[in-house]
Amino acid sequence: xxxxxxxxVAMSLNLQNASPSQTMTLKSFKNxxxxxxAVRKLERIAKSNIQNCLRLLKHxxxxxxxxxxxxxxxxxxATHEDLAKWDYIAALKExxxxxxxxxxxxxxxxxxxxDHFVVLNSPDKEIFQVSLDVLKYHYLLLRYxxxxxxxxxxxxxxxxxxxxxxxxxxxxxxxxxxxxxxxKMLIIENDDTSYTLGNCLYVCEKLNIPQVFDIHxxxxxxxxxxxxxxxxxxxxxxxxxxxxxxxxxxSPKSEKEFKAHADYVDVDLLLDFVKKTNGSARQIDCMxxxxxxxxxxxxxxxxxxxxxNIEMITQSSFxxxx
DNA sequence: GCTCGTCAAGGACCT
DNA sequence: AGGTCCTTGACGAGC
Numbered sequence: 001x002x003x004x005x006x007x008x009v010a011m012s013l014n015l016q017n018a019s020p021s022q023t024m025t026l027k028s029f030k031n032x033x034x035x036x037x038a039v040r041k042l043e044r045i046a047k048s049n050i051q052n053c054l055r056l057l058k059h060x061x062x063x064x065x066x067x068x069x070x071x072x073x074x075x076x077x078a079t080h081e082d083l084a085k086w087d088y089i090a091a092l093k094e095x096x097x098x099x100x101x102x103x104x105x106x107x108x109x110x111x112x113x114x115d116h117f118v119v120l121n122s123p124d125k126e127i128f129q130v131s132l133d134v135l136k137y138h139y140l141l142l143r144y145x146x147x148x149x150x151x152x153x154x155x156x157x158x159x160x161x162x163x164x165x166x167x168x169x170x171x172x173x174x175x176x177x178x179x180x181x182x183x184k185m186l187i188i189e190n191d192d193t194s195y196t197l198g199n200c201l202y203v204c205e206k207l208n209i210p211q212v213f214d215i216h217x218x219x220x221x222x223x224x225x226x227x228x229x230x231x232x233x234x235x236x237x238x239x240x241x242x243x244x245x246x247x248x249x250x251s252p253k254s255e256k257e258f259k260a261h262a263d264y265v266d267v268d269l270l271l272d273f274v275k276k277t278n279g280s281a282r283q284i285d286c287m288x289x290x291x292x293x294x295x296x297x298x299x300x301x302x303x304x305x306x307x308x309n310i311e312m313i314t315q316s317s318f319x320x321x322x
Numbered sequence: 323g324c325t326c327g328t329c330a331a332g333g334a335c336c337t
Numbered sequence: 338a339g340g341t342c343c344t345t346g347a348c349g350a351g352c
Contacts, residue, residue, distance in 0.1 A: 011346085023347055025329050073346080115344075117331045127332075159333055193334070259343090 007067025064315035100145025121158035
């Protein structure tokens with residue numbers, strides 16, 4: 001019997017003024033002539049983002065949601081080369097530890113998914129280095145939150161660069177120069193344009209990396225393969241992880257805009273996944289990637305509650321009963 | 323208190 | 338080779 005746990009991404013539609021992604025562009029930073037004053041403003045924004053994250057976790061606790069993706073934009077400009085001498089960790093230490101403690105004390109799984117500009121298979125050395133810098137930033141946030149960074153950060157394999165096979169092998173080549181701590185932090189997700197679940201599993205098995213299965217991406221990009229055939233390999237890729245198997249689920253916005261995310265997740269898509277994977281693992285964590293964020297999660301759980309074969313365990317976790 | 327253009331990034335894709 | 342789109346939420350200018 002598998003326990004399924006639902007989570008959502010980065011922000012809530014139910015909390016007012018609780019954005020964890022307030023920002024400052026490089027342009028507006030440079031418009032402030034006093035460097036110290038500009039940095040102080042950045043630090044105010046970053047602290048507010050982290051404090052808003054804590055509010056989000058408290059909101060989640062109230063609704064028994066204990067799976068959550070943190071915004072990657074907590075610290076604006078943290079990885080920008082022009083701010084390399086800015087010691088953002090020193091300014092944010094206390095806020096970070098408070099956030100980490102709350103998530104640990106409440107048994108929450110929190111993780112990151114930096115956007116697609118992290119490309120470890122880039123043939124351009126500078127882009128590869130910037131990607132490492134961005135990953136190091138995520139690593140530091142986790143460390144200073146007091147959390148083990150292992151398997152907390154989802155990335156994609158990267159670009160095709162006109163030769164997909166060679167570019168996939170370049171990921172494997174580059175992996176050897178990725179610092180060990182960052183290697184252990186990473187998990188790989190199939191994408192909707194280039195690397196299919198089969199491609200990703202090949203890399204994951206070679207490098208001993210857990211595979212994050214994205215069912216929406218798979219439907220958009222699958223080379224005629226069925227995910228069901230690959231599923232045992234996905235589960236097996238998590239065998240060395242202390243964390244449960246993780247997957248992403250979203251519904252297409254429309255037939256025409258198939259790759260875009262819909263407001264909500266179709267409950268039948270989730271039910272089909274549950275029926276096909278029930279019993280395959282002790283627990284599977286399902287990340288709801290929908291425009292309506294936590295409201296999409298709440299809508300799903302309301303629909304699940306009414307299903308005769310679903311037994312709710314908490315407000316956001318459940319199991320299938322025959 | 324709205325709407326719309328802007329910001330920031332790398333790559334895919336089209337001309 | 339160059340231009341446009343993709344994605345994201347926030348922000349700021351202008352009404």
